[in-house]
Amino acid sequence: MTNTQVTLVQLDNYGPWTVTPAPRREVDLQTMQSRLYADLSQAFGMRDGYVFFTRFDNMLAVTNGLDLEDHARIQESIRNRYPVTVSLSIGTGASPADALVNATAALQDQGSAQDADRREALLGQPIDEAERTDDDVQIAHFDVVDATGKYTDELDAFSSFVNIEQGYAELMKHMHAAHDSLSFFVGGDNIIAVCPDLTDDDYDAAIQHVRETANVDLRVGVGRGVSPHDAGMGAKHALELAREDDTYVEGDLA
Amino acid sequence: MTNTQVTLVQLDNYGPWTVTPAPRREVDLQTMQSRLYADLSQAFGMRDGYVFFTRFDNMLAVTNGLDLEDHARIQESIRNRYPVTVSLSIGTGASPADALVNATAALQDQGSAQDADRREALLGQPIDEAERTDDDVQIAHFDVVDATGKYTDELDAFSSFVNIEQGYAELMKHMHAAHDSLSFFVGGDNIIAVCPDLTDDDYDAAIQHVRETANVDLRVGVGRGVSPHDAGMGAKHALELAREDDTYVEGDLA
Amino acid sequence: MTNTQVTLVQLDNYGPWTVTPAPRREVDLQTMQSRLYADLSQAFGMRDGYVFFTRFDNMLAVTNGLDLEDHARIQESIRNRYPVTVSLSIGTGASPADALVNATAALQDQGSAQDADRREALLGQPIDEAERTDDDVQIAHFDVVDATGKYTDELDAFSSFVNIEQGYAELMKHMHAAHDSLSFFVGGDNIIAVCPDLTDDDYDAAIQHVRETANVDLRVGVGRGVSPHDAGMGAKHALELAREDDTYVEGDLA
Amino acid sequence: MTNTQVTLVQLDNYGPWTVTPAPRREVDLQTMQSRLYADLSQAFGMRDGYVFFTRFDNMLAVTNGLDLEDHARIQESIRNRYPVTVSLSIGTGASPADALVNATAALQDQGSAQDADRREALLGQPIDEAERTDDDVQIAHFDVVDATGKYTDELDAFSSFVNIEQGYAELMKHMHAAHDSLSFFVGGDNIIAVCPDLTDDDYDAAIQHVRETANVDLRVGVGRGVSPHDAGMGAKHALELAREDDTYVEGDLA
């Protein structure tokens, strides 16, 4: 059974900061946000975690393998190098969606995202090192079939984007509602989903749902592991297999 | 009348690179992509341009005020500092969507996005310095009303994201189909749209469309200017006005 | 005759910040400092300026071609993205050393580097656009002859460094005292000097001085131009010539 | 007794790359080098290591606590995000200087720093986890007394730099020759030295040497620990003590 550890990363009181004393240059906000994300990606990644940019002011990480001290260090490093600070809240559970519900609720209990007095909360309890198993994380790496031939080289760049974005919008809703999974667009035509124990049929159904609702053709590789990196790398290799064999679902499935 | 200059930024042959000789660590791809975007944001921004991350392997910039030499320098700087290269294609026109159609077509003419021989294309013609006017760029800055109170502090972080993402998906399609506008999620609850000459009523209708289809409440500030920065800063100030006066549409409108 | 425009970049009240409320992690300070330098290098560089890291809390830039607005924008961008702010002070003159004396004095007049109330000073006057000429900047690019064969592949890495560092220490003092020039180590075995009108003989004597005092063998390429980039690129090409012809001094000399 | 683990980081075949096919823009080289250093600082630092920029093409790290896998991951991450690759060579020993001699020799055995065929060497053996002790690393943090009052606020910025640089040049040579220590300028007026077991008197003598040869007044805090971070943070706290008590040498000394 999966046992996902998620961490909610929330910038503290960020909205007011963006317009104090006057609206800040958008290009600077964009640079600051994307570099903060890049740094978190390396910091969590050095310990085999994954982080997704989501809304940039609220990022979601999968952190199996990172303990409280790791989280505290990342929090401190941001404070030392950025004009903003972050709160971190950890949740765990068989269902990624539930784990996040818990993580979010704990942070909300401490005050509003726009509360000037709530800074650098560090909440929740990581999974005990002794209880971690090779089945803890299931990651699915979805990819659009022949995105280059069907979209990038064919349509104008915004229309290509609209298509892929629609595929993502449908997949994220379906996986969340039907399977308690958290799906994230990671650039290009790729979507990474953090899932509980799902079956071959679950993935088939998801792919079919996106084909029907958004007319976008996906394939998926699925991996499992003790950490997001292990599961995610398994998913990538499975996806390569699917590409070679021209199948839709491959990987480490029940 | 608006005269928008857009630049399509396309990573050269990026798909194959991500899996050669084997799939690369996702956290490294994420870091590389988001830093490349951050650098472009600063580089275009130093000359008052805007760039949006879009799909990360295909980014869209609004570049009124940047000439071919500026583009060439940015291209060279990426080559000198990243393991990947970029092609740049410029298009212009009263309609942002049409300008991008032209820019994309010119690049597609040079070969596929996954063509190993097509590297660092630099295409198109910027607007003549002598022809630039204060009306060239119209930018609309959309923002969700009370996102903190309605979503961030209330729902779990993924559900908040789903809501805002649905609002964005509806707005981007509507603005593209109805108004030849290009809309981009820029983090938090903010969407920036690059538009032709639109009216008060056009924006009202867009806001109503999103309310009806996605149940998300938006307001918008609109700015015009000789450059994306000027128009965008105007839009931000207009949005602050809308916040203060609790109105839905403010700004530099016909 | 040269007319160098230098800018002193000074972090505001940085010393106290590094130990408040307690000493900050050194790796974070290192990361923050070197990224700030990297960003300034791109920002000044986009407009053909050069910046040198020097002491990191005090950096020196050569900024022919950047006006006050450019400086203000760079200052604002740092404020928007870093936990520290910078003061900028511009000086100009035929002698780079004198230009810097003026720039420094103007900043010192505003208060101490560790004065909590002196923030984001922006001082001095750039060279008038109309007065700029192709002779304004002279840059010399010094390089150790066969550093790889004599040091890197032969000695332990610290001893190699000691040798190159001694060469640099002697050159910087000599060029400053004898020629009002500002010399900066730029990594590897390279030193870039910003000079007034110097002759072939001046450079020969400098090279001989370093050979005698530090036993380090240098060659140099010299360039002139309207901007640091133009002069610096000329110097690099001249250095390549010197390498090919096995000479010691090449370039754009009186 | 100390047991220092050092890692030599050498960019592979970097010299030729900087001029192929033609000399690259200096600002891009500066940006690339300093960001590479910043990333290594975070990557080693996440595991309590220290890295010093030294020559930028050859960097020196103190890596007690990082195993081969950590090194391999850092190497891979650089390859995935930069246009250059790095070789890493680990050496260990009671004397930091000797540890580096071994690390350098091992890398030189694999070929020249400018050998196109020697890429991403990963050499040496880290200290066994079981053998690590709280005495393994000794770090001394030197700082100029009242640098602001004596230099920064008094002299022009280059003359200040010359003074501090001379102090550094004398200290680095003395500590290397007399004490097998590796000393690095870390910005501002700070020098960090990695040392074997040294006494109060050794540090007193070093400070006196710098006062006599370079007329620069230093104080020093010394720390010990199982990792560079632990020792270095101890050194910083000791330096704060020395500041408060107006003494010259403080810390964890025999």
Ligand SMILES: Nc1nc2c(ncn2[C@@H]2O[C@H](COP(=O)(O)OP(=O)(O)OP(=O)(O)O)[C@@H](O)[C@H]2O)c(=O)[nH]1
């Ligand atoms: N984040 C991420 N993006 C990737 C990865 N692999 C590919 N991409 C992105 O996906 C885009 C399209 O590449 P591919 O999926 O290889 O191309 P395609 O035309 O869809 O071809 P097939 O997927 O093989 O049918 C690239 O430009 C990348 O942006 C990956 O592992 N991670």
Ligand SMILES: Nc1nc2c(ncn2[C@@H]2O[C@H](COP(=O)(O)OP(=O)(O)OP(=O)(O)O)[C@@H](O)[C@H]2O)c(=O)[nH]1
């Ligand atoms: N990119 C970008 N994001 C912004 C900007 N201003 C705010 N945001 C984002 O929007 C989020 C929400 O902030 P606000 O919009 O101020 O908060 P709100 O609760 O929706 O309140 P109102 O908008 O005032 O109704 C912040 O966390 C930021 O991520 C901006 O100028 N640019």
Ligand SMILES: Nc1nc2c(ncn2[C@@H]2O[C@H](COP(=O)(O)OP(=O)(O)OP(=O)(O)O)[C@@H](O)[C@H]2O)c(=O)[nH]1
């Ligand atoms: N900043 C900077 N560093 C450079 C440049 N060119 C080379 N270097 C550095 O110099 C180091 C040594 O390279 P070279 O100077 O080519 O090698 P060499 O062995 O001294 O050979 P020759 O100079 O040709 O005699 C490289 O590792 C780089 O760090 C440059 O243009 N700018």
Ligand SMILES: Nc1nc2c(ncn2[C@@H]2O[C@H](COP(=O)(O)OP(=O)(O)OP(=O)(O)O)[C@@H](O)[C@H]2O)c(=O)[nH]1
């Ligand atoms: N790398 C690094 N640099 C520091 C640190 N602390 C201070 N600095 C640098 O040192 C410079 C001078 O600051 P201080 O040493 O506090 O000032 P000072 O005038 O010499 O005063 P005293 O040292 O208290 O006599 C700052 O601008 C920083 O660049 C540190 O912990 N690490």
Ligand SMILES: [Ca+2]
């Ligand atoms: Ca695909």
Ligand SMILES: [Ca+2]
């Ligand atoms: Ca809002």
Ligand SMILES: [Ca+2]
């Ligand atoms: Ca050389």
Ligand SMILES: [Ca+2]
């Ligand atoms: Ca000091």
